[in-house]
């Protein structure tokens with residue numbers, strides 16, 4: 324079964340055509356800077372060379388059309404006919420409390436995604452646009468929604484409830500939802516396979532460390548606690564997001580510093596995190612390089628990032644009564660040995676001790692202690708394709 328996986332963001336569309344039984348996508352591309360005269364399209368079919376073009380892409384409709392024409396291109400495309408696309412799997416950021424898993428898209432599902440747009444105004448409307456465009460362009464092809472929030476719907480009430488008056492939750496839906504669920508679920512499954520143990524028996528701490536970052540406690544295969552909250556702003560230090568702060572800081576900035584709502588929003592989401600602390604970059608590679616050269620602010624950014632992550636690993640071990648393994652994934656988690664080393668330092672009390680050689684080789688298991696520490700490549704697109712096939716009852 325060939326599944327077209329679509330991830331529609333505010334100004335980009337990522338797409339892959341995947342047969343979940345193959346180890347590489349049939350075709351994979353990215354349309355960036357949608358709305359600009361100089362949008363960038365990159366595309367590559369399995370076994371063929373990559374193509375890149377700069378051109379005007381006016382909107383998401385044009386971007387999805389372009390994705391289809393790349394997949395079908397007679398020279399560099401992956402398929403000859405649109406009928407070779409059996410299903411479409413969409414990444415949808417927010418499913419609220421309506422979705423505990425992936426679902427085939429119906430009118431009801433479209434309406435529910437629309438009603439969750441109030442929680443994710445920067446994401447859901449674009450996800451929805453992608454759904455509408457692909458329904459028009461691929462009539463009759465079944466479409467499936469895979470939600471970032473769905474995996475975390477299993478969290479117990481004490482984990483998802485903020486200690487605000489309960490009315491606030493009941494009236495406004497303000498609670499912890501959690502994100503990156505597709506990635507946490509995927510790496511938890513791979514971890515169980517790597518360990519050769521049933522997922523149902525394991526307590527895992529999965530650390531997705533990328534530009535966005537979150538930690539999840541996965542017990543018996545389900546999410547029981549996660550660091551992102553009502554929005555993806557809570558929890559770990561991220562590329563440009565602050566993660567946990569005292570909520571009164573927001574009021575203080577508004578009242579005392581005279582900032583506007585928009586400027587506080589931009590401060591917390593776009594100017595904080597690694598970028599804000601270092602004043603240099605949101606890219607961990609650059610920060611590690613700068614820190615090596617003696618840049619104290621870059622060093623501090625790295626230290627705050629690792630300290631925060633370590634705190635969550637310890638907390639989640641406490642929540643689950645121990646951990647059978649810790650998993651590192653995401654751009655930083657998969658590729659940065661110094662960051663893994665710093666997070667795992669002085670964690671011998673949890674059986675977490677890593678080998679310097681295995682760590683610098685990014686080995687699948689870098690642990691020499693009793694608790695495996697796994698480095699696992701996350702593949703959210705593959706997870707979306709697998710879900711799409713499962714939801715549609717395909718083989």
Ligand code: ADP
Pocket residue numbers: 532533534535562605606607608609653654655658659660
């Ligand atoms: P996103 O959340 O946008 O998907 P990624 O998971 O791709 O982000 O992660 C991006 C982050 O991974 C960047 O901070 C980048 O610097 C970091 N990264 C990638 N490779 C390395 C590396 N070899 N060493 C350190 N950090 C790395």
